[in-house]
Amino acid sequence: MPDPARAEIVVDLAAIRRNVRRLRELTGVAMIAVVKADGYGHGMVEAGRAAREGGAEWLATATIDEALALRAAGDTGRVLCWLAVPGEDYVAPIAAGIDVTAYSVAELDEIAAAVRATGGGRARVQVKLDTGLSRGGAPRSAWREVLEHARAGERDGLWTVTGLWSHFACSDEPEHPANDAQETAFREALALADEIGLRPELRHLANSAAAVLRPSARFDAVRCGIAIYGLDPAPGRTHDLGLTPAMTARARLAMVKDLDAGASVSYGHIWTADHATTVGLVPAGYGDGIPRHASGRDHGAEVGIGGKRRPIRGRVCMDQFVVDLDGDRPATGDEVVLFGAPAAGVPTAQDWAEACGTINYEIVTRIGGRMHRRHVDTDAGSER
Ligand SMILES: *Cc1c(COP(=O)(O)O)cnc(C)c1O
Numbered sequence: 374m375p376d377p378a379r380a381e382i383v384v385d386l387a388a389i390r391r392n393v394r395r396l397r398e399l400t401g402v403a404m405i406a407v408v409k410a411d412g413y414g415h416g417m418v419e420a421g422r423a424a425r426e427g428g429a430e431w432l433a434t435a436t437i438d439e440a441l442a443l444r445a446a447g448d449t450g451r452v453l454c455w456l457a458v459p460g461e462d463y464v465a466p467i468a469a470g471i472d473v474t475a476y477s478v479a480e481l482d483e484i485a486a487a488v489r490a491t492g493g494g495r496a497r498v499q500v501k502l503d504t505g506l507s508r509g510g511a512p513r514s515a516w517r518e519v520l521e522h523a524r525a526g527e528r529d530g531l532w533t534v535t536g537l538w539s540h541f542a543c544s545d546e547p548e549h550p551a552n553d554a555q556e557t558a559f560r561e562a563l564a565l566a567d568e569i570g571l572r573p574e575l576r577h578l579a580n581s582a583a584a585v586l587r588p589s590a591r592f593d594a595v596r597c598g599i600a601i602y603g604l605d606p607a608p609g610r611t612h613d614l615g616l617t618p619a620m621t622a623r624a625r626l627a628m629v630k631d632l633d634a635g636a637s638v639s640y641g642h643i644w645t646a647d648h649a650t651t652v653g654l655v656p657a658g659y660g661d662g663i664p665r666h667a668s669g670r671d672h673g674a675e676v677g678i679g680g681k682r683r684p685i686r687g688r689v690c691m692d693q694f695v696v697d698l699d700g701d702r703p704a705t706g707d708e709v710v711l712f713g714a715p716a717a718g719v720p721t722a723q724d725w726a727e728a729c730g731t732i733n734y735e736i737v738t739r740i741g742g743r744m745h746r747r748h749v750d751t752d753a754g755s756e757r
Contacts, residue, residue, distance in 0.1 A: 380622075402593060405453060406432050407432075475499070581599045605723060631651055672685075
C-alpha cells in the first residue's frame with residue numbers, strides 16, 4: 374500500500390460485498406442496501422456496486438438526487454429513495470425507474486402531476502407509514518386517506534404502489550417496548566392496505582439492528598445500512614455477526630517531540646503532562662471530519678501507531694492533533710491508524726464513537742473533508 378501523503382480513508386469493497394452476502398444469508402430475505410450520505414462516508418457509487426455484487430436486490434438513498442446519481446453512475450437495478458421536499462422534481466426519478474416514497478396525499482398529488490406532465494408510463498411509488506418513530510411517514514390518523522389515495526392513483530394508471538414500509542425508533546434496544554408496538558402497528562397498516570386493495574411487492578420495516586435482532590420484522594426485505602459497512606448496529610446487543618469494517622482511516626506522523634513534565638498541550642491547555650513524555654503530531658483534524666469531541670482532557674480517543682494504542686492529548690484542532698507516545702520515538706512518516714478493522718488490532722470506529730459520546734454511524738459518515746479516499750478490493754483476482 375502506498376503511503377498516504379498526509380491522511381486518507383481506505384475502503385475495502387470486498388468487505389462490503391462479504392457483509393451483504395452474510396446479511397442476506399442471515400436474514401433470508403431481499404436486501405435493500407442503504408447507500409445514502411455518500412455510502413455512510415464509504416463512497417456511494419462504489420459501495421452500491423459492491424453491495425450489488427454481494428447480492429443486494431435493491432439500493433436505497435435518502436434523497437432523489439442521490440438516487441439519480443446512482444443511475445448516472447450506471448446502476449440499472451431497483452433503487453428506492455424516501456426524502457423529498459415540496460416542489461421536488463419527480464419527473465427525472467420517475468423517468469429513471471426509481472421508486473419514490475410518499476408520506477402524504479400532497480406528495481402523491483405532486484407525483485401525479487409529474488406523471489401527467491410526462492405523459493409517460495406509471496411511476497413506482499412506495500408509501501411510508503409512521504408506526505411510532507414520529508419522523509417521516511403518514512401518521513396513523515392519515516393512513517386510510519393516504520392509502521386510499523395511493524390505491525386510486527394506481528387504479529387511474531398513474532403509478533404502481535410497489536412498497537409499503539416503516540422505520541423503527543429503538544431497534545438497537547431489542548427489549549424496548551416500542552419495537553413490539555411498532556411492529557404491531559405496521560401489521561395493522563398492512564391489513565388496512567390489503568382491505569383497500571393494495572398488493573405491494575415489497576413490505577419492509579427493519580433497518581440493520583432489527584434485521585439482525587428481530588426476525589419477525591424482516592417481512593419481504595431488510596434495509597441495511599451500517600451493517601453492510603461492517604459496523605455493529607447494536608453494540609453490546611449482538612453476538613458476533615461475522616461482519617468486517619470496510620473503512621480504515623490513516624495518516625502519517627508529522628512530527629515527534631519531547632514534552633517536559635508540566636507542559637500543556639494544544640488549544641486551551643486542557644491537558645498537562647504530569648511526567649516527561651514524548652508526543653506525536655497527527656496531521657488531521659476537525660477540518661477532516663475528526664470529531665473535536667475526541668479531544669483528550671484526560672484520555673481522548675486512541676490511534677494505533679506501530680502496533681500500540683496512543684491516546685489523544687489536548688484539543689483536536691482544525692488540521693491536527695497530538696497523541697501521547699509515552700517515551701517511545703516512532704519515526705516521522707510512520708503510519709497512524711485512526712480506526713480500522715478490529716482484526717488488525719487497531720482502534721475501531723466503535724471505539725471512537727464511545728470516546729466521543731456518539732455512534733459509529735457518525736464517525737464514518739462525517740470523516741472526510743480533505744482526506745483522500747481510496748477504494749481497494751482485497752478479493753480482487755479471486756472469484757467473487
Ligand atoms: C438510514 C436508514 C436506514 C438504514 O439504517 P441502519 O441502521 O444504518 O441499517 C434504513 N431505513 C431508513 C428509513 C433510514 O433512514
